[in-house]
Amino acid sequence: MDIIELLESAALLVPEETATANDVTARDVWDCLAHDDWQTALNLMEECGDGQPLPATLWEQLAAAAEQLCLWRSAAWCRWxxxxxxxxxxxxxxxxxxxxxxxRSTPIAGHGVLRPMWDIGNLSxxxxxxxxxxxxxxxxxxxLEPGGRATVRLVPLSPSHWRHVEAGQRITMHEDRTVAGTALVLEARPPARRAGP
Incomplete structure (x- = not known):
């Protein structure tokens, strides 16, 4: 499958019926594809995912397209x-x-490299x-420098451990037995529902 087929198939998955006047839709992506503006089409598809959660297959297709365009950060973001x-x-x-x-005396790389431990209230x-x-x-x-503050996204390794986590909850980050940082939960989303039986 080539890059245009990947973007075309991904564009078909955008839920256009839920779009408002200011939202990016499949039609916007198709307009970019018609003008061979593949990078903008990919960027538009990435923005579509900020609203309604989109399926993992769409993100995997976008990651493959980004890799073909040598857009490594976009590919990493789509895989994330x-x-x-x-x-x-x-x-x-x-x-x-x-x-x-x-x-920790060095900064944390921001693009999904670190997988720290979190105290989210579970007991042994x-x-x-x-x-x-x-x-x-x-x-x-x-x-993120030591002592710094930023909004982060966490992907649980074991989603079932995180079911009780909700907005407003305080959690702590550990890289060893000591506390490396504290976080206030802003939003918690469960895994997307899988299609099929």
Whole structure:
């Protein structure tokens, strides 16, 4: 499948019937494709996912198209969004502890590389803290310095551990036994429903 077929098939999955006058629709994407503006079409498709959750298959197709265009950050973002569709997503305002107070003395890369542990309120069978792992994507900035603050997106490794997490809840990030940062949950979305029986 070539890049145009990927973008065309992805464009067909955009729920045009739910679009408002200001929303990007499949028609907008088709207009870009008709003028061979593939990068803009890809960018429009990425924006479509900020409203109603879109299926993982759409994000995987967009990632493949981005790779063919050598748009590596877009490809990583689309693969991340596919993981969000499969596993759910938590958005939170994360504040890292300053370097003088924590083990981390270097910035965190912002694009899904780090998979820290999180205390989200689960307990072990013995009553102690049980941490859960989630990948971390930092919105709007490429890195987060120690002591810094940013909005982050978390993709749970085990979605069932995160079912109780909701907006307004405080959670803590760990890279070892010590607290590396604290976060206020802004939004929690469960995995997207899969099509079929």
């Amino acid at each position: 969004r596919a993981a969000e569709a499969r596993n759910g997503m938590v958005r939170a305002e994360l504040t890292l502890r300053p370097a003088a107070e924590a083990r 069978p013995t009553g102690g803290v049980s941490v859960s792992i989630a990948g971390l994507w930092i919105e709007d900035v490429p890195i």
